Amino acid sequence: MKIFISQLSKQYGKVRALEDVSLHIDGGMFGLLGPNGAGKTTLMRIITTLALPTSGKVSVGGIDVIRDPGAVRRQLGYLPQEFGFYKSLNAYEMLDYIAVMKNIPPHQRGTNVNRVLQAVNLHSVAQRKVGGFSGGMKQRLGIAQALLGDPQLLVVDEPTAGLDPEERIRFRNLLARLSRERTVLLSTHIVADVEASCTGMAVLDKGKLVFSGSPQELSRLAMGRVWQIDLHPDEWERIESHYSILSSRSQNGRLQVRLLADHNPLGRGDLVEAGVEDGYMTVIRGLQPDKQVVTQAIDA
Ligand SMILES: Nc1ncnc2c1ncn2[C@@H]1O[C@H](COP(=O)(O)OP(=O)(O)O)[C@@H](O)[C@H]1O
Ligand SMILES: [Mg+2]
Incomplete structure (x- = not known):
């Protein structure tokens, strides 16, 4: 129906x-x-x-x-x-x-x-x-x-x-x-x-x-924009104020962070696969590519 x-x-x-x-x-x-x-x-x-x-x-x-x-x-x-x-x-x-x-x-x-x-x-x-x-x-x-x-x-x-x-x-x-x-x-x-x-x-x-x-189409919106990066705790504030953080966990005194960005954060992030949740965060936070809301890159 x-x-x-x-x-x-x-x-x-x-x-x-x-x-x-x-x-x-x-x-x-x-x-x-x-x-x-x-x-x-x-x-x-x-x-x-x-x-x-x-x-x-x-x-x-x-x-x-x-x-x-x-x-x-x-x-x-x-x-x-x-x-x-x-x-x-x-x-x-x-x-x-x-x-x-x-x-x-x-x-x-x-x-x-x-x-x-x-x-x-x-x-x-x-x-x-x-x-x-x-x-x-x-x-x-x-x-x-x-x-x-x-x-x-x-x-x-x-x-x-x-x-x-x-x-x-x-x-x-x-x-x-x-x-x-x-x-x-x-x-x-x-x-x-x-x-x-x-x-x-x-x-x-x-x-x-x-x-x-479809859910697949939603995850595709985040494709190429989900990064994983290892941070020293001192770098957290700078990253948090510039990027949309998806998740983070601490490991051996360092922070492993997943975030949304149009550029490689600090020049040392790794692109990772995007899921439906990432696509959802992309649309909820207004970061759709067609809206031209570009997150600022921070230089290393
Ligand atoms: N009967 C109502 N009177 C006044 N405001 C309402 C009423 N129902 C919903 N709202 C308001 O409309 C908006 C959407 O609510 P709702 O449809 O319940 O959202 P959701 O189900 O997604 O949580 C909210 O801001 C809510 O406070
Ligand atoms: Mg409801």
Whole structure:
């Protein structure tokens, strides 16, 4: 299911949560990446018809979200960033209740609830109280409720925040599996979530779209600009004030630093391979090549 977003803006009082965002989402698993406050939730709330834009257009599967929100809602499942669980119900009862809310006919409810429990691998704990579920199980239950009614679009807002590394990987794999049969739109501030499982992606920063393409294309933006250099501790301040530091670690009294630069820092850096995280830092810090923001070279 394709999503078309055209010149979308959203203003909350003086805050511009989204500014002139245009984006095409083709299907599969699509990642929306950006720091806190970037506008990810705002964009998802507009796509899911829960909020109206200040200006601009969005269509989901050819249906306009402003003109025909009811038709869009019938096609989508949504897991909000803050999802309330009914702690004293068991997983089956909670899904059955949500199925009633979604107007799924009584004779189809049992089949539907069992199908989504299977899909997220929670059928064996269907009779357990939701209050005792781990973070990963709660998020899978959140996906199960979004899958009720078999929507063609699944919108999931920062579902991996708060999960431990193993739960996060399992959860990502679940979404990737679900995306074979429907479009999955996932928001996150964790680069690895997108790198591992998304075919298409976009980066939002302060309400603006700063990148759209594949994870490989994002890492290519940093190609030829990621350097590794060994520093004497005295050199740190000079380097830090001139360059965008990606990471550093101390080793035998010296500092090994990875940084972004258009020139060889101090004339003795080594060019290293760029990853998606490096590309992300490049666009977030405004160092795209086409913007001509050139970091100054320091002479050795
Ligand atoms: N209901 C609201 N009222 C006022 N400001 C809001 C509201 N929702 C979001 N914002 C502001 O809009 C900006 C984008 O927020 P949000 O879409 O939640 O970003 P993200 O999900 O990427 O963290 C932030 O500055 C936030 O404070
Ligand atoms: Mg958010």
